[in-house]
Amino acid sequence: MGLELFLDLVSQPSRAVYIFAKKNGIPLELRTVDLVKGQHKSKEFLQINSLGKLPTLKDGDFILTESSAILIYLSCKYQTPDHWYPSDLQARARVHEYLGWHADCIRGTFGIPLWVQVPEEKVERNRTAMDQALQWLEDKFLGDRPFLAGQQVTLADLMALEELMQPVALGYELFEGRPRLAAWRGRVEAFLGAELCQEAHSIILSILEQAAKKTLPTPSPEAYQAMLLRIARIP
């Protein structure tokens, strides 16, 4: 049994790891765990990852959670091209710096549009938070550089792109009026390749349609509780 990756392409960090593994030809057995259905809170999955979160990597007896940890682990174990996670001390620090800020200002913010039926006041606050984060992303991390943490694609660009795809899939025109960011997106997607991007993004891009056609699965009771808790955390 090789490496197993438990994931759901509805989720941004799952997509980041998926894309990274595919792009680098890392042999992974993919195990889809349906987030909407709530399979991540099932007894079976909780035995693999007691926190019930995705993505989760299983390398023999070694089980690893947290997308940033998984990406770094895979990049080192499979010695992917240096630019992803540069060995140079300062270049690498820039990736860690982005990942730290991403966890604070991007993660948890760009996923909110997927959570519907939230009071308008919170929706507005979220829109403002996303606008502010995009401004910082453009000014502080991109600047006049081609990529977020340096001159080449790094793990930072992957993590950021996948978070931004979430509201884009919901119809938010994040890149309108932001030509530098739009150009960055174009560069990252060109690097990854259209086919891989399409593969990774097809599920989230169809989510609105599934919701409209009422073809989304019904969340399990455990998932329902977790969802209520998540919604309560929306500022």
Place this chain on the structure above:
Amino acid sequence: MGLELFLDLVSQPSRAVYIFAKKNGIPLELRTVDLVRGQHKSKEFLQINSLGKLPTLKDGDFILTESSAILIYLSCKYQTPDHWYPSDLQARARVHEYLGWHADCIRGTFGIPLWVQVLGPLIGVQVPEEKVERNRTAMDQALQWLEDKFLGDRPFLAGQQVTLADLMALEELMQPVALGYELFEGRPRLAAWRGRVEAFLGAELCQEAHSIILSILEQAAKKTLPTPSPEAYQAMLLRIARIP
């Protein structure tokens, strides 16, 4: 000019970097940037770090933000003892894993009592009781995960020895502790962990690092806290609005 560290010991990530540098004898010029007064939003500081956040490291022309990035950078540059940030692939992955989860469930959660009890009232803002309750529940839940998933029956959070993970966690937990929250009551495993980390760091260093936050309630009561600047005031309102 050697390394400069811009920090305020009121802030959890600032303390983590401060303690790490001191414990490892890393030569740093400390530059206090008063968060309560709002100096982190001053024109001068924004020129150093446009995001206006602490801690910030300045190594010549190289300016680095984000405590986890700074800790990793310093540990590599100064080749601190391996246990802090192990070179072993899986051991290191455990540190990254903790830091990722910490950013999600600890950071932003354990700082809230300071906003509720001191910083909000300082600018005349009362955080609704409903949010205070929600925060208490979130802290309880996080502490349970910390104990069960990360500590388990291990002596430290990411392995058999102290790592960057333990430093980051301890400093976040100190925040509500300083505000009178008895986080370690009824949590003997976590209390034992705290004891081990503090014993490793040494009582003197801990006292040094914690004295400011431990005196914050007293300063608030005596009304000796500085008045936030107008720029800081705006940032504070925004931060309070982000409390779920």
